Amino acid sequence: MSDNNMKTPDLANIQVKGMTRESFIMRGAIAAGSVYGLSTVTPFISQAMAQGDGDVDILNFALTLEYLEAAFYTEALKQVSGLSADVKELATTTRDDENEHVDAISATVEKLGGKPAAKPGVDFGKAFANEKSFLTTAVTFEDLGVGAYNGAGPSIKSKEVLAAAGSIVQVEGRHAGAVRLLNGDKIAPSPFDKGIPMAEVLMKAKPFIKS
């Protein structure tokens, strides 16, 4: 693994704070993913996480994404000028939902005896240039969030955590459908929202995380 880390220092530097015990596994896996392809790496992550507090790691992974989303809508409402009433309403609802998700997931991590992931530094580039670029980036975020939860869902051990994750991912799906409608996209890119492996989610989220 260390060899792979050396070959791809950029990828290995992705920081998902709070993943204390597995952080080195995650970074190694992400780096390996870029060398061997993601499909080879995903089982490795699942295996590594199955050995310990898998649910806490999954929740902290989700928490990081929720922090990103919450920051995205909070900043959008401040920075994007000339938002239409419909878009402003959607952004407000979504921001409030994501903030509630952050609070609920943090509380759940603590309840399970874990340490909640820290709020990541963010950088949304030119996403706030105008309403269109905001909506397009929002579609990316919401679809990614749906895929992330659906990908992690089957690895969740506790039925209570799975029920909680399910109630959140449905709301992410609702955001995704609504924001796609406003952006003039097909409301569901496919009849099935397939799970996206964790390593792939992290790579897609990486451009928005400032280390």
Added chain:
Amino acid sequence: MQDEAVKDEKAPEEPSSRAQFLKIAGGTGAAGALAIFLAACGDDEKSSSSSSDSKSEDKSSDSAKGDLEIVNYALTLEYLEAAFYNQVLESGEVKDKKIAEIAKTIAEDENQHVVALTATVKQLGGTPAAKPKTNFDDVLAGGEKKILETAATVENLGAAAYLGQAPRIKSKEVLAAALSIHTVEGRHAAVLNSVIGKSIVPDGAFAKPADMATVLKAVKPFIAA
């Protein structure tokens, strides 16, 4: 939300969820129409009695039986949804071009869900639930507004139904499949809510699940006797 999930978890410990369905059906006094629906949900006798040489196999076939019941329940709901949108499109009642496009996408999704869930039941060694006889005449006669309101109701119910079952599913593969459909139902629900001027997240930041009995009662008016 968690209370309901916990309550729902107890269902598999009952002698049979099917017995529970039947109890519910008896209680409502609409045996005729519901019997067809219920039969569709519980047709798994064949698979559970076919092969069981060792104790471990018994155990795995038990959990497969529970999953089978859930998948057939989902299949019955998807049949209902697919039939609804297919009839809505045929009726030509939805005049707005943009909304008709949405209905077409949703119809395609629901038809694909039927195909996928049917295949999943077969993979689990079960017999896919039969297509239920439906009746949407009153809704279709009510015009575009009534159709869209019903569509929103059905989608919100469908999303809640999947959410209610997810923690009960034993197989990771079946769970992954159910989750991949669950959020698509959530997308449909939010979009239809938006179209009829309702909140995209009627339960707030955390969607609420619905158990089988609740869902069954809600779809009863659409099952033909």
